[in-house]
Amino acid sequence: MERIVIGMLAHVDAGKTTLSEALLFRSGAVRRLGRVDHGDAYLDTHKIEKERGITIFSKQAQLELPGKSVTLMDTPGHVDFSSEAERVLRALDYAVLVISAAEGVQTHTLTLWQLLKTHHVPVFIFVNKTDLPCPSRKALTEALKAKLDGACVDFTEEAALRCENAAACSERLMEEYFETGGLSSASLTEAIRHRQLFPVYFGSALKVEGVDELKDGLAEFTRMPEATEEFGARVIKISHYEGQRLTFMKITGGKLHAKQMLTNLSATVPEDEVWHEKADQIRLYSGAKFVPLSEAEAGSVVAVTGLTRTYAGEGLGSDTGDSVSALCPVLSYSLIFPEGTNLFEAYRSMLTISEEDPQLGLVWDEQHGEIRAQLMGEVQCEVLQRLIRERFGYEVGFGPGAVMYRETIASEAEGIGHFEPLRHFAHVELRLSPAPQGSGLSFESDVPQNELSRSWQRLILTHLAEKRHKGVLIGAPLTDVKVTLTGGKAHLKHTEGGDFRQATYRAVRNALMFAENVLLEPYYSFRLEVPEESVGRAMTDIRRMEGEFEAPSIEGGAAVLSGTAPVSSMRDYAKTLAAYTRGRGRLTLTPAEYRPCHNAREVIAEAGYDPEADIRNSPDSVFCAAGAGFTVKWYEVASYLKRTQSVPGGKMPTKKPVMKDEDAELMAIFERTYGKIGPTQLIRPKTQKDDSGEEKREAGDEYLLIDGYNVIFSWDSLRSVAVDSIDSAREALIRMMINFAAVRKLTLILVFDAYKVSGGVEKVENEGGIYIVYTRESELADVFIERAVQKLSDKKRNIRVVTSDGLEQLIVMGRGALRVPSKAFEKEVRMTNDRLSDIMRRLETEGKTVLHVWQKMIADNS
Ligand SMILES: Nc1nc2c(ncn2[C@@H]2O[C@H](COP(=O)(O)OP(=O)(O)OP(=O)(O)O)[C@@H](O)[C@H]2O)c(=O)[nH]1
Ligand SMILES: [Mg+2]
Numbered sequence: 001m002e003r004i005v006i007g008m009l010a011h012v013d014a015g016k017t018t019l020s021e022a023l024l025f026r027s028g029a030v031r032r033l034g035r036v037d038h039g040d041a042y043l044d045t046h047k048i049e050k051e052r053g054i055t056i057f058s059k060q061a062q063l064e065l066p067g068k069s070v071t072l073m074d075t076p077g078h079v080d081f082s083s084e085a086e087r088v089l090r091a092l093d094y095a096v097l098v099i100s101a102a103e104g105v106q107t108h109t110l111t112l113w114q115l116l117k118t119h120h121v122p123v124f125i126f127v128n129k130t131d132l133p134c135p136s137r138k139a140l141t142e143a144l145k146a147k148l149d150g151a152c153v154d155f156t157e158e159a160a161l162r163c164e165n166a167a168a169c170s171e172r173l174m175e176e177y178f179e180t181g182g183l184s185s186a187s188l189t190e191a192i193r194h195r196q197l198f199p200v201y202f203g204s205a206l207k208v209e210g211v212d213e214l215k216d217g218l219a220e221f222t223r224m225p226e227a228t229e230e231f232g233a234r235v236i237k238i239s240h241y242e243g244q245r246l247t248f249m250k251i252t253g254g255k256l257h258a259k260q261m262l263t264n265l266s267a268t269v270p271e272d273e274v275w276h277e278k279a280d281q282i283r284l285y286s287g288a289k290f291v292p293l294s295e296a297e298a299g300s301v302v303a304v305t306g307l308t309r310t311y312a313g314e315g316l317g318s319d320t321g322d323s324v325s326a327l328c329p330v331l332s333y334s335l336i337f338p339e340g341t342n343l344f345e346a347y348r349s350m351l352t353i354s355e356e357d358p359q360l361g362l363v364w365d366e367q368h369g370e371i372r373a374q375l376m377g378e379v380q381c382e383v384l385q386r387l388i389r390e391r392f393g394y395e396v397g398f399g400p401g402a403v404m405y406r407e408t409i410a411s412e413a414e415g416i417g418h419f420e421p422l423r424h425f426a427h428v429e430l431r432l433s434p435a436p437q438g439s440g441l442s443f444e445s446d447v448p449q450n451e452l453s454r455s456w457q458r459l460i461l462t463h464l465a466e467k468r469h470k471g472v473l474i475g476a477p478l479t480d481v482k483v484t485l486t487g488g489k490a491h492l493k494h495t496e497g498g499d500f501r502q503a504t505y506r507a508v509r510n511a512l513m514f515a516e517n518v519l520l521e522p523y524y525s526f527r528l529e530v531p532e533e534s535v536g537r538a539m540t541d542i543r544r545m546e547g548e549f550e551a552p553s554i555e556g557g558a559a560v561l562s563g564t565a566p567v568s569s570m571r572d573y574a575k576t577l578a579a580y581t582r583g584r585g586r587l588t589l590t591p592a593e594y595r596p597c598h599n600a601r602e603v604i605a606e607a608g609y610d611p612e613a614d615i616r617n618s619p620d621s622v623f624c625a626a627g628a629g630f631t632v633k634w635y636e637v638a639s640y641l642k643r644t645q646s647v648p649g650g651k652m653p654t655k656k657p658v659m660k661d662e663d664a665e666l667m668a669i670f671e672r673t674y675g676k677i678g679p680t681q682l683i684r685p686k687t688q689k690d691d692s693g694e695e696k697r698e699a700g701d702e703y704l705l706i707d708g709y710n711v712i713f714s715w716d717s718l719r720s721v722a723v724d725s726i727d728s729a730r731e732a733l734i735r736m737m738i739n740f741a742a743v744r745k746l747t748l749i750l751v752f753d754a755y756k757v758s759g760g761v762e763k764v765e766n767e768g769g770i771y772i773v774y775t776r777e778s779e780l781a782d783v784f785i786e787r788a789v790q791k792l793s794d795k796k797r798n799i800r801v802v803t804s805d806g807l808e809q810l811i812v813m814g815r816g817a818l819r820v821p822s823k824a825f826e827k828e829v830r831m832t833n834d835r836l837s838d839i840m841r842r843l844e845t846e847g848k849t850v851l852h853v854w855q856k857m858i859a860d861n862s
Pocket of ligand 2: 016017018054055074075076077
């Protein structure tokens, strides 16, 4: 028996679910015809779907055709859920594209058509709703040929005419037609399989007309793709149902047995990410019901329980996977939770939703202390709101959507990343070239194996692929760039895995600094219907929004304008439209593509992003000389290596930092140990006032608030002292913190509860450059810390809080401060001390005293 997976795709409301229902009914899979309008469709099973009468989640049903077992996959048509539809494409052998006869090919139909092409899916077309007034079959077919593909052929014509029309679609068919005067079913099947021919059927899903023809066509003109002997599967999506995590996968080779061990082990998966897990139960779903299977064969789509680490698009066994995604949300929203919500918990539970829809891109935005999600539009917002309420009991709201920009390059550029702190080594050279629009990032190597071993090369390529690279204009995600590895070096003894990660990331950033960078913004493709008298106003508006449009057409008394416009200027246009057309205008927006930003200068200025201050994404390199590592600025890396690295249009700094010799040496040591430290930080004042009188945030403007007694009681070393004398423990902690703050160049505030001291007032001492606060009567340290965080966070400082108290952690996090558990902080302090001893020893062996250095640093800090 052949096993085939067929997907239903279309614009919203075209009738996919109704057609699926009719196919199930006509093939005998269901005995009663359900209806979406009555909320009893076999496939729209979810409560929200029944209420709204639209499909939101893709679902599958099983049906039998002569000689074939078919998995039918219904998808949502609303643009807000197009990423759910796109996920299904990965599993399809064939698609049925449904088109509503009266509406014809819509913008979203074109998007789907393009996706089907990208994923190489053969297509049958069903023109639906022919029971309503609509153009003739001939006119409809002509329109499909013009808008979709010349190879759309009416398959409801009698055989002779059908063959004559199909013959024009490929040379092979033409030859056969001339030789035999007809076309065999096998040849037609072959041409359809290779997307050289697209059969078109007509009918009414609701009235069950034309459905049998489509069903017979699917039975005759499809064939199961070849499957490998060896087991292979492709993950379609993840969903959670009654506490179970379900991995929906298509078996693309061999068989899957219940309780089989699965793994993601392959050449491209880094060692520490390899998993082995048991496929506990295999379920074959049809509608809302499933049957457990003991084994699933190639060509079937099943849900597997027991897997915790799979992701949509992943390939298992012999399947290489397909995680490319062409449809991306273009707006990012902040989620607003009710006062007092434990945001951390909320974020954690919401991660399950994000697993089901990775496109949600759920992130914890550290800087603003909020959860953000990427959403396609209002309907998705509403549905997400519902899901969050039903699953987790939170009432969330959404902040205004922010446009998601991207960055690319317009010129080729070379980059070097060298990472060589003491006893570490990695060197990477890359070339970045502009790639076609929409192609994303691609990586390849141009280095012979005798220059750099294949395993290192593979590691570099993995590091390139694992990171979401940031552009240097506003720090937006980088896209449409081809990255070629052009050189690299490892050290026999000193290279560790992590070193190449550092060198690789630095090389990308380094190249970007030399490239001509371009800011991209998303565009909508729009269709605007306005009363004829308003067309002038509409055209003026579109031009003002920097949009483009084709000549307007008149359809049923309304003027129709279609074209493209930046999301940033058109997203709120529906409101304006409703106002001046008194509700008679209609606007359909579909995210189309990214193009160079129309107001790049403005956006870049507003973002105020400084790529050199982005320490986690440094374009600089680290070299080693005379036993010490030091940073070489991005524009000096090549000359340091005695090479030239210049590309037209590149960014060069206006002034280079100057340093005194003594400072420079000190800097080198510190940078080797703690990463890059801005050269001026050693001497400049902590904050700088700009014209508005507001304090600007500086890279060194870091605050560390510490709940003193909490730390004392969670560090073993201090707790043992505290048992005998709490005062000695406090003194010991103060000493440690003075050292720590001096080395780390941060403002440290150590808070001790003094709330039991009757009549006590708040007392602040400055000792050795740190602040020590004793709280006032009846105020706990955490209350003080909360107050302080609130004050400091208003001024956009970089704040960390050390504590282990659950309640405190939350309040603090909600305000945008980063929490450090006391235990983790202990480690951080210990490491700092170890490194400090290293430095001291080294300076001593070089015959220098460190005393004056310390004195200077402590003086600077206080
Ligand atoms: N007149 C007529 N109405 C139809 C036909 N097919 C579907 N409809 C109606 O069109 C509406 C949408 O049908 P659905 O089957 O939900 O469409 P869909 O493509 O699954 O919609 P989404 O899943 O939300 O994208 C319903 O009210 C159907 O009753 C048809 O052949 N003729
Ligand atoms: Mg539907």
